[in-house]
Amino acid sequence: MSCEKLDVIQVSKKYLPGMAVGYSSAKLTLHVGDGFEFMKQNQEAFDVIITDSSDPMGPAESLFKESYYQLMKTALREDGILCCQGECQWLHLDLIKEMRQFCKSLFPVVEYAYCTIPTYPSGQIGFMLCSKNPNTNFREPVQQLSQQQVEERSLKYYNSDIHRAAFILPEFARKSPLGAELEDPEPLVRSQPTMVTLVVGAECYDLMAMVGKGTFGQVVQGQCRSTGEMVAIKILKNCDHDGQIVKNELRLLQALREGDTKNSHIIHFLESFSDTVWTYLVFELLQQNLFDFQKQNNFSPLPVRHIRTITAQVLLALVKLKELSIIHADLKPENIMLVDHARYPFRIKLVDFGSAILLPEVCHVQEPYIQTRFYRAPEILLGLPFCEKVDIWSLGCVMAELHLGWPLYPGNDEYEQICYICSTLGLPRAELLYAAQKTRSFFQRVPCSSGTWQLKPPRKVMAKTMERREHIFSSLDQLAVVNVCPMPDPDQEELAKRCDLYRMVELVKRMLTWDSHERITPSAALRHPFISMQEVKASFEATQYYQLSQEDLRATCKDSSIAKIFPGTEKGAFIPASQGGIQKATAQMDGLSLAEPAGDTSDKCQQDVCQALSPTHCGSQYCQHHWCPQMEPTKGHLTVLGSPTKMKRYSHWYGSPVIGDIMEQNLPGRCYSSSCAKVQGGGS
Secondary structure: OHHHHHHHHHHHHHHHHOHHHHHHHOOOOOOOOOOHHHHHHHOOOOEEEEEEOOOOOHHHHHHOOOHHHHHHHHEEEEEEEEEOOOOOOOOOOHHHHHHHHHHHHOEEEEEEEEEOOOOHHHHEEEEEEEEOOOOOOOOOOOOOOOHHHHHHHOOOOOOHHHHHHHOOOOHHHOOOOOHHHOOOOOOOOOOOOEEEEEOOOOOOEEEEEEEEEEOOOEEEEEEEEOOOOOOEEEEOHHHHHHHHHHHHHHHHHHHHHHHOOOOOEEEEEEEEEOOOOOOEEEEOOEEEEHHHHHHHHHOOOOOOOHHHHHHHHHHHHHHHHHHHEOOOOOOOOEEEEEEEEOEEEEEEEEEOOOOOHHHHHHHHHHOOOOOHHHHOOOOOOOOOOOOHHHHHHHHHHHHHHHOOOOOOOOOOOOOOOOHHHHHOOOOOOOHHHHHHOOOOEEEOOOOOOOOOOOEOOOOOHHOOOOOOOEEEOOOHHHHHHOOOOOOOOHHHHHHHHHHHHHHHHHHHHHHOOHHHHHOOOOOOOOHHHHHHHHHHHHHHOOHHHHHHHHHHHHHHOOOOEEEEOOOOOOOEEEEEHHHHHHHHHHOOOOOOOOOOOOOOOOOOOOOOOOOOHHHHHHOOOOOOOOOOOOOOOOOHHHHHOOOOOOEEEEEOOOOOOOOEEEEEEEEEOOOOHHEEEEEOOOOO
16 A cells, blocks of 8 residues: 555656645655554644545545544644545435534534535535534634735635635535534524614514624624613524533523622623524623733733732632532633723623533533633643632633733643643642543653653654743743833832732742642632732832722722621722621631631641551542541641531542532541542552
């Protein structure tokens, strides 16, 4: 087979030099051999894979099977795209339907397109397009070409309309059973001379403008005709993979509405309705997300006091989500919306609960595609049990990004993401690597050592990736020297700003930890000196900087239900009074996590050192946020756990019969600690 292929290449170069010109390109690396074996040896190595083949007969038949698409999926990177020969609607409609069905079981986004090729049988050929990224929208060109660009490039066939038309089926295919799967009808709208109207029973929404569009559907700005209220309407598809996303988001939104989130800086969900194809989610209309705001301002670094204003509100939202046992799981600048920046500077709300998870269901999430990669927590990257603290990690990344004007960890794939994190935090502890399911994807044992790990060297394909970091840090402490102008004799105003910056960096460091046990909790973060400004007040209360910072917080959190966490702490951190019933619990035991000793608002993370000599002393293969009946409490926890404590316990053990549940239980004054994180049998 190899010889035959080599002959084809040589003959092409000799007799078809125009078509074979690509073989001489320096960008091309040509491999001749068993393609299946080559792909098996290069897992998660490619951004795009394009497969051309003859018709599904003889040797080419295997290229139209589910096993082939499964192999291509493993060879693609996290956001990878696959394009395969998809056959012709005139000749292989049943085969296309079969391929479509198994592709949708493998990829979150699957589309069928076709183009006209006169030399092919029936004059056309199709393409099966698959993406591992659920936000991919194949139907919209990545690069919109103007008419001038079309003419400058002397394009005789392609334009942006041709691209969109490739996804519109001819009438015979549209009326077939396949048509219902391949082509989605338009949302239920009715055109009028001046606007589009969405008809919902007796109610009408006048749709004013498109706010956003993606694979999930579209978001439009509308006005309720009966009340005149301006709203945002999210229009989602009800089929297959998308249908599950819709059901999940609707379920979470209903839980939020029942949980009274009015003053928790979470978007207000108004109502929902659906037809056979689409679901419509109606929300209050907000102004702009933080990413667009940064883009509008040329990604300029945001002043530290404004970062505090945003952070405090996100923390309030996370405290409320924790009370409702909800993990947002996709916290990033795009999902933090400015309410009305002109009237209420930096007042924000948390949006988009399409990826959110209820805590009791965490144990059912297999190989989760949650959290956008730049903001993805180590426990998701490594394959460790996770809880609400994944959102705290994401918030730490967002804070750093607002300060830098650029993502802190802009990894091109999960391996690069791990490398970037290691560059600032060092390697994770050995016990975490032993417990993680995906350790050997990123790390390897050091030869001739006992229990020492090191990063795997990058593969050749990945070594060619360009550096994407704007700032390369060896420690998170270096965040404190970025965008700071050195001054030989700083005045009080400048010293106040520097003090505030140092406190912010300290909070970011508490949020960005390998071990989620050591990561600060939402309620503890609200008490941190960066949010409460205790140290800035103590030393710089007379400065304009302190006065403006306090005014920012008051204006943003201005609501009659806002109360101080600690009575007697003047102008301290904020928490809604409506959550007063959980203040004592969150002050001592932050739900699923072992918190710092009561009253400790210092920077130091209380280490809870487990005295277990082996996993058998602990009683589980990997226990996280659990209690070990054999363990005596360490000194740091005696102040919190000196007496039986009634609290919520969450269990999700790998390889254990204990299934994840939220349960009320009286627990003895004994605890387990993070260094119990060991798994029998070693690494993954």
